[in-house]
Amino acid sequence: MNGMDDDSLFAANVSRPLADRMRPHSLDEIVGQDHLLGEGAPLRRMIDSGRLASFILWGPPGCGKTTLARIMATKTQLHFVALSAVFSGIADLRKAFDEAKKRRVYGEGTLLFIDEIHRFNRAQQDGFLPYVENGTVVLVGATTENPSFELNSALLSRCKVFILNALDAEALGRIVTRAETLLGRPLPVTPEARAGLIELADGDGRYLINLLESVYDLTPAGVTLDAASLLKLVQQRAPVYDKDREGHYNLISAVHKSLRGSDTDAALYWAARMLEGGEDPLYLLRRLTRFAMEDVSLADPQALPMALAAWDAYERLGSPEGDLAIAELVIYLGSAPKSNSAYAAWGKAREAAKAHGSLMPPPHILNAPTKLMEEAGYGKGYVYDHDTADGFSGQNYFPEKMDRRKFYDPPERGFEREIRKRLAYWERLRREKENHSGNQA
Missing domain, CATH: 3.40.50.300 (P-loop containing nucleotide triphosphate hydrolases)
Incomplete structure (x- = not known):
């Protein structure tokens, strides 16, 4: 005889765990x-x-x-x-x-x-x-x-x-009802505690059944638990988070995309989830600093100094005092104007550098420290910008065999609105000077 057989003579005398007694036996009994x-x-x-x-x-x-x-x-x-x-x-x-x-x-x-x-x-x-x-x-x-x-x-x-999905509140509620039917008595908790129990399960049906078993076994007869009493009984569940596996990447992605979408409250929630799950705060600060450069960038030039200051504050204070520096940084980045124009410009510039990597700078912007280099035309025709009326010479600084390219295109957001005005001003002066040179020729 197989001693592990549920139908053996001995199995009937063993108190089976609630999870075993509640195990579904048909597809229709599987919830969620x-x-x-x-x-x-x-x-x-x-x-x-x-x-x-x-x-x-x-x-x-x-x-x-x-x-x-x-x-x-x-x-x-x-x-x-x-x-x-x-x-x-x-x-x-x-x-x-x-x-x-x-x-x-x-x-x-x-x-x-x-x-x-x-x-x-x-x-x-x-x-x-x-x-x-x-x-x-x-x-x-x-x-x-x-x-x-x-x-x-x-x-x-x-x-x-x-x-398969994590079980939602409705599916978890059906599990609670099934347990009450199986045991023939209602769960001894208030409606608020019942909702808290479902929330505490966090989509895990097996964990919920274990919680139910604890409530039934440990609650004295005639007592109804409120939300506070329930938490004392079952304690607090550790967040489900493995910083070496996919959950780690899912949550940092959620932080990043919430910030990019300027949803500060969601970003705070995901950041808190990471830290409550045991994530290294310095990893989070490193990623937030990257966000300040890549997604806020020059739309708010103070974003990067703020990120570095938060990083420094955390390293000086540690947790829990330094946690507030992380929270303040998340709020700052979430509420800051967003721009990836510098990131995009740098990518375009690198592509151009790969495509035209052998071209020399134009001779007029090369220094001529020797007589030979001066005779070869190095530095000839260079105009010192500070000596011009506008402080802007309008000369070409791209290689002679390469057309002028526009890599950086700031949006009309945040501080980059001012940068866009400056660039437009210089572009207008450049065209005017080019036209003036052309007319003289």
């Missing part, structure tokens, strides 16, 4: 994934057809990936084998493939579920390919990380990727 499992949705059609192809389930923790794989195996009458990439190695995979080949001889298919598949290295991922291609197993891989970055292209080309 209607885009994949609703009537006519792509994954639902594949399952209903009974012909599963290998695929990857990509989604956050607690959204139902493992449960979905189990139900699929049952519904399609495939033998279900589950492995975790965290605890399994080559020997486990080889055993699973060998047993799948034996079952195939007798006409039984195998659904091989690999949790955290992204944790297998490239060579291990390559080991799946022949068994997937010849149909020995239907591979269902689950990952919380972006498959584009974490899975090799050969495996991805053979597996469709289905994206």
Whole structure:
């Protein structure tokens, strides 16, 4: 007898965790994934057809990936084998493939579920390919990380990727209701605490069920918890954030794009999320300094000094005092006028430098420290701008064999409005002087 069998004589005497008792047994019981499992949705059609192809389930923790794989195996009458990439190695995979080949001889298919598949290295991922291609197993891989970055292209080309959503408030509310029905009594919390519990779960159904179990087990009979009492009971959940993986890049992208969109409040939220998740504040300050140069730039010339001052203040004060310097910088950058004109101009100038990299400067702007260089025409005809009436000579400073180019085009925003006026003024003087020279000629 298998001592781990749920139907054994001993299992009935063991108090099963609430998460196990609440595990869905049909597709209709899975919440929050209607885009994949609703009537006519792509994954639902594949399952209903009974012909599963290998695929990857990509989604956050607690959204139902493992449960979905189990139900699929049952519904399609495939033998279900589950492995975790965290605890399994080559020997486990080889055993699973060998047993799948034996079952195939007798006409039984195998659904091989690999949790955290992204944790297998490239060579291990390559080991799946022949068994997937010849149909020995239907591979269902689950990952919380972006498959584009974490899975090799050969495996991805053979597996469709289905994206599961974090559970929204409605889906989490349905889980609470299901727990109340299963246990035969309402959750002993106020409506405000109930909403707080759902918010605390942060889209993770498994975590929510664990919270529910704690509330039911630890709340004395006849007591109803308010929001403050609930937080004391379940404590505060650590933010879901891994600064070495995709979440890191998603959140810094959210900070950057919120600032670029002048949504200061959203930028503060994402920056706070990063710091609460354990991000290095100096990394955030470095990226904010880059933003000051690239996206605010000369529209507000004080943005870069502000960024450097915030960086310096944080290094001097540390946390938590220095955190305010980060907040002030985020607010300043979010509310500043935006311009990427310097960034764009520099890119165009570098392209021109690559295309015309062998051209000499025009002779009139070359110094002539020797008699030979003077005789060769170096410096001949140069006009000292300060000696002119306008303080502007209008001479050409591009190579003689290169047409004049316009790289920098400041917008009518912030301080660059003034720069644009200056450039327009100098351009007008340049044309006037060119016309005057042409008339004299």
